[in-house]
Each structure stands twice: as C-alpha cells, then as structure tokens.
Amino acid sequence: MTNYIKRICSVLLLPMALLLLTSAIPVNNGEGTGNEDVIRIGFIPLTDCAPIVIAKELGLFEKYGVKVEVTKEASWANVRDKILTGELDGAHCLFSMPFSVYTGVGGKAGSEMKIAMILNNNGQAITLSNDFCGKVGFRQTNKVASVVAAKLKAEKEVTFAMTFPGGTHDIWLRYWLAAAGVSQKTSKIITIPPPQMVANMKVGNMDGYCVGEPWNGLATKQNIGFTEIATQDIWKHHPEKALVVNKAFSETRKEDLKNVMKAVLEACKWLDNRANRKKAAGIIGKPQYVNAPADVIEARLMGDYNLGCDQGTQIYTDDYMLFHRNGDTNFPRKSYGIWFMTQFVRFDYLQAAPDYKAIADKLIMQDLYLEVAKSLNVKIPADDMKPFTLTLDKVTFDPNKPDDYLKLARK
Template identity: 35%
Template sequence: MQNFTARRSLLKKTLAGLGCAAVMLLSPLSVQIAQAAELEKEELKLGFIKLTDMAPLAIAYEKGFFEDEGLYVTLEAQANWKVLLDRVIDGELDGAHMLAGQPLGATIGFGTKADVVTAFSMDLNGNGITMSNAVWEEMKKHVPMADGKPVHPIKADALKPVIEQYKAAGKPFNLGMVFPVSTHNYELRYWLAAGGINPGYYAPAKGDISGTLNADALLSVTPPPQMPSTMEAGTINGYSVGEPWNQQAVFKGIGVPVITDYEIWKNNPEKVLGVSKAWADANPETHKRLVKALIRAGMWLDENDNANRQEAVEILSRPEYVGADAKVIANSMTGTFEYEKGDTRAVPDFNVFFRYNATYPYYSDAIWYLTQMRRWGQVGDAKPDSWYFDVAKRVYLPEVYMSAAAELVKEGKAKAEDFPAASEEGFRAPSNEFIDGLTYDGRKPNEYINQFKIGLKPDSVL
C-alpha cells in the first residue's frame, strides 16, 4: 500500500504558515489551481491488480502528478477483479484500474448490476496467450517455419488438431482467462474462433454462466499472478493474461507465449480507470483532476520513444506494485517480447500508454466489447444498434477527458495536437487489423456481429 498522509500533512502545514500572496508566488501551479477551483475530495484510495498496465497509477504517484492536482492518493493492490469491482461499487475504493469490460458488464447487469463509468483509457495492447510446453510441442508441428523459427502471427488453426487429440482421448482442454468480461476472455475467444475452435457460450437465461456451452475448449477464471503456477500444476493447458505473467512462463521454462493481443487486434483498448457513477456525479472536479494526473503519466511512459520505460520497469518491479523480477517486466515493457526461450522479437507497441490517442475513451471501443458480449451470449437477446450506442454513452465519458486535456494544454503541460480534435465524435475509423481480417466499424455493431462464422448472430437465441 502506498500512502501520502505524511506528505499531505507537511504540505498543508507549509501552506498554512504562508500568506495567500506568498503561496501564489512560491507554490507550484497545482496549488494555484487548487485555490481557483473547489476540490470535492482530496484523499483518494485507488485499487489495482498486479499487472504492468497499472503503470499509469504508479507513475502518477511516484512522479507527483497526483499531488500536482491536490490529490493525496493511496494505491492498494486487490486480490482479484471481482473484489476490485465490488469495492468500487461499495465505495471502499474511489476508483480502480479496471478491465475495460467491467464498467460495461456492470451497467448492463452481467454479474453485479451497478452504474460504473470511465473517462480514461489506461492503455492499448499488453496481453498474450501462453501454452504449456507439452501443448506447444504438438502445436509446433502445424506452425509454418522460416529460418528455423515459427512464422508469426501464429493462428489457432495450429491448436485445433491438438484439441482434437484431447477430445479423442476423452480429455478436456482447459484454458485460463482472468474474468468473464475481461479483454483476455474476448481476445482468447476471438483467436480460438478465428481458428475454427468454439470457445463456448454463456446462457444466463438458462442459469448457465460458465461460458462453456457447446465448447471445444473450456475457459475458466484464474487470477493473473496465479496463471503460471496453475498451468505448471497441470490444471490448465494454457492461458490468456497480461504481463508480466506470459513472460514469467518463459523465464520459468514452463510454457511458450504463442501470440500477443497486438497480433489479434492491433492497438486494442485494454484497461480503464473505473469509478462508480455516483462517485463521478458527486466529485466532478476531483474526477477531472484524477484524469489529468493519469494523462500526464501516460505521456511520461511513452515520451521520447519510450525513453522512460527502464525507469518504469524498476518502479513496477517493487513489491507494492507488480512485484515481479525487473528482467521479466522489461521483456515486454521496453518494446520486445520473448516467445520461445531465446526467440525475442521487437514489439515496440506491445504496451502503449498515450500515443495513438490511447487514453481517450472512444465509444467505438466500448461497442466492440458489447458486440463480443452479445456474440458469446452474455447479452442474451437481440439488440438494435441504438442499444449499443446508448450503453457506450452511459459508461464512457469523453467530455470529462476533454475537459482535463484542455486544462493541461492551458497549463502548458501538453499540446493541443496531443489529443483528439474538439470535433471528435468518439468513433475510431473502421479497421480490419484483426487476426481474421474482418472489418470492425463501431457505427454498425450488428453488421459486425453477423460476419462471424462462430458465435451468436444478432437475432440468435440459445
């Protein structure tokens, strides 16, 4: 746990001992801003899971960006994604590093029903899919090779005959993912289905929320830090997770990451800052300041072609943050990724924290998650396109983001060209940079769902 109590007390005592004019002359710009606009809440507790993409929170803390906004923040690691979400909803946490699907899933009532919103996207990419050594040895027989190395991206077509072997032997093929509404679940499902493997359906109307109905591969939840040990024990045959837990499998010699999410969907949105709607409504100035600090953290992480990443690795390796070996974290955070032991390749965009408008909360990002919820049965009935748009606009708050960005520009801490134009409507351009080559247009969700060979159609009912 990180605590600002002592630093907050010192700052308050210092300001109290100065006159108003002296404060304005001697204090940083942040103190001047704090006097210009009322802050509803200055002491905040924010939750996170031990993954490298919690980095914006750690950097905002360590670099004093929270303090610059008059915020005194405690960062607290959480046991798992469900506990994290529940604590945000209950008000025990002011906000948290969340799976992008969590605010959406809560809002539509899949699992816990609650109004959760986001005004900040924390990153792009950052995940991978790892298979056990035994599975990889069988997969490898079906993977194209060049100069003695596998040709990437590796499609799930190579896994299909392995799963068929398991079926013929009467053995289940088990895969881990971190949460039912996680990017990891949807990316794993997307990759499997693109290779002709059915990852199964959810049928909440029938009381079946296992997600394994009609499945060729059985997906289940495992907390991220436990993925390597669970696979090593033989409980699962592979997993989809964020870093550093794919690279950990390489370092431990127990598995091989076969594909990154960058190769499944180039520059996909990953985590968000989630807060309850009630909290956002009660604390608009605090919310905006929180977003400002996190934008600056994202900028720092990506500036000068990732020049600060080695320092970020050292920070994240500390036990209060990710708590993994710095060498393991550096494998992905510094722009490389190791597949088989010794097969290290350049992936400069494996983690993106600011460029490509990574931090802007696009409605089209939200809609993609909703299409996958519908595709796999978490949304149990047909929905018109307007439903997708309405949910996205209930949950994603680009107006808060743009207000924060405008203040940073005014303060000289960012440039206007760093952010989307004021005319931005919240939809990325259509893209076909997916493992299956299909085109996603966020303005046409049902048309998109209808393209898939495996998955529910817009009007399907289980």
C-alpha cells in the same frame, strides 16, 4: 468569585470554539476541492497498472492537488465490488468490465461503473503450456484446432483461463479460439486472477491462458509455457485498461476526478518515453506493486519478447504496450465499447443485443475526458464511431451497424 468567572468564560468560549471547529470542515458542493478525504484508487498486479503507480511515485497526484492512496487488489471481481460500493473511488480496470457488469455478464445488471479514460493499448498475450510446444508455434493460430482436437480425444477436455467474464482477456481468448476454429463449447474456460496464472499452469490446472504482462513473460522465463500470440497481433492498438470510477464519486467530486485524470495523463506521457521504461520496470516490480522481476517487466515493456519453447525473440517496434501515443491511446471511444458488447452476443453471454449506443453513452465519460485533454493541450482523435479492422482476421467492424457484423461473425 473565581469559580463563577471561570464558568462565565467557559460559557462564552464554547460557542466560539464550535464556530472555529465547524468552519474548518470542508463543504462538499458537488464539485470537489482537492482538499477533501483521500481518494482511493485500486490496481491489479499487472504491468499496465503503471500509469496509476507512476503518478503516485512521481508525486503527480500531489502536483495536481489531490491526495491519492493506491491499493493492491486481489482480483477483478474484488475491484468491481469495491468500486460499486464506493470502498474504492476508482481503479485500473479492464476496459470492457463496466459493459460486462452493466449488461449482467459479469455482475448485477444495471450496475454503473464509469470509464474516465483509457490507460494503455496492447501488451497482453496468450500463453500455452509446454504440452503444445513444437505443435503450435508463435502466431500459428491455424494449427491450434488440430492440436486441441487431439488433446480432447486423449484427455476429454482442454482448459483455458482468463481473468474476468466479459473482460478484455476473456474476449481476446474467445476471439483467438474462434479464429483458430476451436469450438468454445468443447473447451473449458475458467477464471483465475492474473498473479495466480503462472502458479496454476505450473501444477497443470490449465492448458493455456490469456492475461496481461508480466505473467506471460514470467511463464517463458520459468520455462512452463510459451507465448503463442500477443494481443496486438489480434488487434493492433486495442483498448486494454481504463481508469474506471465509482458513479457517485464522478458526480460529487468532479474537480477532484479531473485532477486525478490530469496526473494519470502526465504519467502516461512519461511512460511512453522509452528512456523512462527501465526506471518504470524497477518501480512497478516492487513487492507492494506487481511483485515480479524487473527484467521481465522491462523486456516486454520495450517490445522485446522472449517467446519460449526455443522460438527465439520477437521484437515489437511500434505496437508494444503503449500508454499515450500522442493522445490516441487515452481517448475513451464509444465504438470500442460497442465492439465488446457485440462480442458478448457473439459468444452467447447475451441472448439478445443490448442498446449498444445508449450503454456506451451512459458509461463512457467522454465529455469529461475532452475537457481534461483540452486543458492539457492533448490531441483529441477524430475516429470515434468510424469503422476499424482487426489484425488477426482482417474483419472490419462498423460501430454504427453492429447487427450486420454479428450476422457475418456468427456464420
């Protein structure tokens, strides 16, 4: 009789247990709840991964109700692949990478990576090996062509490195070479992950490179190269890194994405307080993040550039690496995406002009950013799709007339 009662109880209790179990499983209604699976955000070891790292370290993701895991990635190609497959929900990413991938320059054409917001302006640089020391100085772009020509005559080729085809570092390098009058057909341009730049220059694998900090500052500290130009000298307040996300994640967990963006925006504000930058340098310099000396990170974060090659120090006062600028930094402008795509055509990555505006509309989540910014009372700039002028060559770009720009740039 006792066993019979036990069997009856088991039959009655099993449906109740199943009901309790299934009621505890979160339902994905397409908006996200903040209580679902962990959100995975990748980063490359660069100083400008700071908004992601600081949002994590200060507990800002938790403040906005999202569970975020940050992961160090090996290369930009690795970031691209993991975002496209959904292994990463998002990442600290080169602003121009989604356009490069979508147009087939740096990935399978038509692959969508979505830009949620910009993370920083400025703060990259072009480092030259000590072979150029005394021949080309800081911002002496006009002297580069003759030195490169002499080196070509002696050694057959000159090699420069960047970090991803069509990425921001690639375009800064090519733009600088063009301004210097150096034919890119005579220069070898290779791809090297950011943390490997210094080691490769040490063994003579390249004559120069373009990358983000701290890998330019570290080259000067180790006396293996010097800073020829900072990217803010090419284009003051240029877009650099962005929060880029997986397409499905942006569509099915929109509320979670908005909360991630709120946390990152707050981190950007915190980082633009100069009083916080020493602490920030100490945090992001740790082995699990950038794994570089905090003093090198801090110096360039503060705009204090030891140039190397006995050139002294350059102090940037209002155009060092910035993360917020009262909202001017973080607004993802479609005009900037159009500018980068025109460079793809200018530098022969693309043989024909893409549909610039349609691609910018597809990849930049401007409406979502506006919603988040308004909820935090962050200022919205009113300059998108208006002409802007680059610092290095004083050339004005009108995003409404990219073909006119190309006619002049390719002469």
